Amino acid sequence: MYRFFISLIFCLLFVQNTFSSEIEAISNNTKQNIDNLSLQLKYLVQDHQDNKKEINNILNLYYQHHEKIQAFEIVYKNKYIYSSYKNDSTIIINDDSLFFDIKENLETYEKDILDNKNNSLGKLIVYFKKEIDFTPEELAYLKNKKIIRIQNDSDLAPYNFNENAIAKGYSIDYMNLIANKLAIQVDYQNVIWNEAMNMLENNQLDLMVNVLKSKEREDRFLFSDIPYRLSTVAMVSRISEKEYNSFSELDGKTIALVKGYYTYEKVKRDFPKINIYSTNNSLETITAVSLKKADLTYGIRDVLEYNINKNFISNLKITESIENENNFGFYFAYNKENSVLKSIISKAEKLISKNEIEKLNNKWFNKLQSLENNSKNFLFTQEEISYLGKKKNITMCVDPNFLPYEEITEKGNYSGIISDIINQLNKNTNIKFQLNITTSWEESYELVKNKRCDILPFTLQTKSREEYFNFTQPYLNFPIVIATKDSESFINSLKEIQNKKIALIKNFALIEIIKYSYPNIQIIEVRNAKEGLEKASSKDAYAYIDSMPTVAYIKQKYNIQDIKISGKISDEFLVRIAVRNDEMILQNILNKAINSLKEEDKERIVNKWLTLVKEKQFNTKVFIQIVILIIIIFVSIITALIYRSNIKLNALNKELRKLSQTDKLTSLYNRVKLDFILEKEIKFSQRYNSALTLAIVDIDLFKNINDTYGHTIGDIILKEFANILSKNIRETDYVGRWGGEEFLLIFTHTQSQNAQIIAENLRKIIEQYDFSNKIKLTASFGIYECKDQNPTKCLSKADKALYEAKNSSRNCVRVFIDKQN
CATH class of the missing domain: 3.40.190.10 (Periplasmic binding protein-like II)
Structure with a gap:
């Protein structure tokens, strides 16, 4: 106990002195600073449970002043006792090892933590950003x-x-x-x-x-x-x-x-x-x-x-x-x-x-x-929380007259589908939104464009708008429909009516979207949706195009009886928030806020504003259209069933091909598939003068494993060995089970000297790996760079190299070189 207190007092004095000098040493060599850190940690790791706060403090100092440092791990007596990593400006602390995907793309520097007698206490592992x-x-x-x-x-x-x-x-x-x-x-x-x-x-x-x-x-x-x-x-x-x-x-x-x-x-x-x-x-x-x-x-x-x-x-x-x-x-x-x-x-x-x-x-x-894309995780980082705290309110400019989506009432209140969505975002995330009252969409647009307002909560993304705004992910999605006089026929595509006059709201994003696909389409610009539907009703325009909610809402509100929806276009009405383009952090915050919206909340809000029009009279024409629609649906279902059957059949055939091409035990390619790949790659290398190298791998003394532990353990070892090979080769290479305890590696676009480097790396990994039952194994590699069009000759020469490896000392790599053996 006495020795513990002496060590602790010494440690605290050491840390205190180091804190003051650490800032001055920031410009020195980073690795030298890490070496000093390992000296400090030797007084803390032996009683790490009691010294967590001191460890955190000392490592946080390094995070603050060494921008390249991304993570730390401390190993004590072969166990991870501490790990942390930097996520934006937040430090995340674990009691175990870091997740692989955090460490995957980082450079490492390791330093032993030694006691006063230079005996190893553990290891400090520091992870840095990779730089080009x-x-x-x-x-x-x-x-x-x-x-x-x-x-x-x-x-x-x-x-x-x-x-x-x-x-x-x-x-x-x-x-x-x-x-x-x-x-x-x-x-x-x-x-x-x-x-x-x-x-x-x-x-x-x-x-x-x-x-x-x-x-x-x-x-x-x-x-x-x-x-x-x-x-x-x-x-x-x-x-x-x-x-x-x-x-x-x-x-x-x-x-x-x-x-x-x-x-x-x-x-x-x-x-x-x-x-x-x-x-x-x-x-x-x-x-x-x-x-x-x-x-x-x-x-x-x-x-x-x-x-x-x-x-x-x-x-x-x-x-x-x-x-x-x-x-x-x-x-x-x-x-x-x-x-x-x-x-x-x-x-x-x-x-x-x-x-x-x-x-x-x-x-x-x-x-x-992926789970991450569908995640509803909308927790804000410390940096984002700080931004919102300083910002206090997110100012928004809206279209003052565009129901059912949004409007500014005579009393200056914000109303509509988007208003309810914004209120739900506020309820979910506590983000404060403040309405800037404007008199037109054009005025709102210019205010956000000139950065005098933060967001337009109701916009469509177009190429021209990307110059001025950042856009969130879409949070509402509606079909874009074609409304015509109810005497007109069903419209399959805009191509059918591109030579007719089409009414669209002036300065509306749909004009840019439609003109991009149909540059010659004849457009009549109108002030609002009501005027657009009236143009279609009076046949001043053949059709009016807008989102389904707009057409349904205006048709009902103004009791426009002789208009129907005759078709829809392939594009979708994806509602997003447009964000001033000088504050990227705000775009990230709003995307997280959108992730907090539940589908049932969105449905409830939309249904509140849209009421379907119920027909009160029996209409023979409508009845015929319904019958035709039912027939179309029936035929579509039959067609879909046939299509699904074909999909299932293709899937079964694909699975059958997989079974015929893979080794049952290891799930690697079998010899039949390897023969096919090798023949194909040799032809490819000959045609394009590209290097191709083979390596035959044999587990050393594998018979002893089966004799000592039995074939069940032997099978487990083969699976583990196959897994090591498949995980440590490049995506462009092939690996398969050649037979028994032999495996074949095919290195494409690779000369023998580079294949030798890869094989040597695999050999070391295998040698250091703890297989089941704590069994240690080694492997021998025979390599040959294919210069011949005959696959059998290539394999024979790789096999000769393997024979040389096994007769030398085993656990080594040998290369067969033409004319030199």
Whole structure:
């Protein structure tokens, strides 16, 4: 006890003196400061339960004055006794190890904590932000190049497409991640594919995303070293027709392809006996097959599935291609002279974490959003709470006359659907909103644009508005409908009436949205919804277009009897809050507040303002329309059931293919699948002069495991071993079970010396890993860089290298080199 008090007193004196000197030493070498910190901690960790406050205080000082430090962990007697990490300006403290996704993208520095006799007490682990090591030439490029110009395709969903003049898709989001890490702006230019390639060649674009490699294109452009996304290739044909899997079956057939795309170039070049039906975009290719203008189409499976599902095309089926080139890789393409930008983007890509990639995959390729996207967690950070405290009130400017959404009453009160939503946000989060009274929408718009007001609570996002505002996520979603005289026919699409006069409210966002898709449409501008419906009623306009709530509310309020909803357009009425663009933190706060809204609250608010009009008289025409509608619904249900059956059948076939290609015990690829992959990759490497290296891995003395512990434990060890291999190779590599305790690694785009580095890293991980029953294992690796087109010879030479490894000393890596053995 006496020694404890002496140590504690000494510690407190040491810490107090260090606190005063620590601030002065901030500019010194960070790692030297960390070394000093480990000396301080030796007096605290032995009684860490009683010294938590002192540990927190000393580490908080380091957080404050070393901006790069992101997290700490302290290990004492092989147990984590303390961990903390910085989230914005808040320090989060744990009693155990940090979550993997927090540590994943950080650099580490470790320092032993030693007692006075230099015996190890534990370990201090410090995590730092990763930084990009730019060359002087790259720094100069970024300094002079603040905006990067990139192509935005019109219709390559879900990768790269344009909706309401806004660039969207996986590739767009991926590029935005890179731009954020580089602190640069991106200008997405909506151009057709062939024009974009010419622009890149002429330096009018800086790079292109989602580009597939070909020999012709590599002669024109620089490409990123590895693809940022792989997608399988598929063929689409009608359900009633034969299933196609390869080009050898297609002589004399007609295939629909987008002109200028890689698939178009490939078929035209390699398969002259196949007829090509040329289209402008992916949806047109699918529609051509559906309408029997072509026998099939061929391309990226994700794109084909997205368009089929989005457009409810039910008479088509998707089959996987068994061509050698059964995967497409999306690359960045650069001007031949712009190797500097290629290097910059490549370095920034390395900072993208697996967690960020997983979020993108969940957003664009999973039916359900990730848990984080759907989370209703709206807790504010300390920085956000401080901002709201200083701000006191969020000022809002509104449309004073736009019911049922919003209005300012004669008494100066805010009323309508949006008013009730704002009140609910206040109730949920305690954010204070203050109404600035204006006399027109135009006045409100200008006040927020000029930053004399904070938000417009009811807006639609458009390309032109993005220049002046930031936008929250949408919090209400309504269909946009076409209202006509009740004598008019049902309207399937705006294309049917684009030559007729359409009434729209002046300065309303819908004008920009509709004109973007139909630039030649004839628009009559009206002052409000009432005038728009009256124009349609008097046939001064063929139709009036607005959101469903507006049409229903105005029709009922003013008793406009001879108007009906004759159709809707494909775009949606997504209601967002527009935020002044100089306060990003306010956008984050409002997004969190929107997450607090429950669906039942939104439904209650909307239903309060909308009352459906009930028809009092029997109407023969309406009755006929209802009967027709019922028939349409019945046919749609039957069609949907057939479509679902096909989906289930495809899923079962997919599962069957998986079972035939994977090893039952380890879930890795089996020998049959590995043979197929190896043959394909050898052909690819020969065709494109790309390096390909094999490694055969054998668990040393595995027979002893089965003899000593039994085959059950042996199977568990094999599973754990397989898991180590699959988790520690790159996404572009392959791993499978070759047989027994042997595994095969296929390293694409990799020379033998680089494969040797990867293998050596795997060897060390295996050697240090504690397998089940605390069993320790080692493994031997035989490596060969394929220079031969014969897979059997390549495998034979890798096997000879493995034989040499096992006869040397085991637990080592050996490389077979041609002509030198």
